[in-house]
Each structure stands twice: as structure tokens, then as C-alpha cells.
Amino acid sequence: xxxxxxxxxxxxxxxxxxxxxxxxxxxxxxxxxxxxxxxxxxxxxxxxxxxxx
Numbered sequence: 001x002x003x004x005x006x007x008x009x010x011x012x013x014x015x016x017x018x019x020x021x022x023x024x025x026x027x028x029x030x031x032x033x034x035x036x037x038x039x040x041x042x043x044x045x046x047x048x049x050x051x052x053x
Contacts, residue, residue: 018047025051 018028026049033042 021049027051 028047029050030048032046032048033044034046035043037043
């Protein structure tokens with residue numbers, strides 16, 4: 001397996017990005033929210049993809 005991380009900006013269409021990577025053979029392995037904003041919500045999300053090589 002080859003891992004890959006992607007951090008999307010708020011203005012980017014996340015659903016479109018998921019489909020683009022899926023067409024290239026990547027599949028989501030983990031969605032991670034390491035940062036906590038002032039209101040207890042995640043400040044950003046990291047999506048980790050994987051694929052067989």
C-alpha cells in the first residue's frame with residue numbers, strides 16, 4: 001500500500017476531489033481532524049488515501 005494525505009481548503013469542492021482520486025485508484029483510508037477550533041469544532045480535516053501499487 002502506498003499512503004497519501006490531502007488537506008482541502010474550505011472553498012474547494014471536497015466531493016469532487018474524492019471522485020477524482022477514486023478514478024485514479026485511491027480510496028479513503030482515514031479522515032482525521034487534529035485541530036480543534038475555539039468552539040470545539042475541528043479547525044480542518046485531513047483525508048488519508050491509500051492504493052495498491
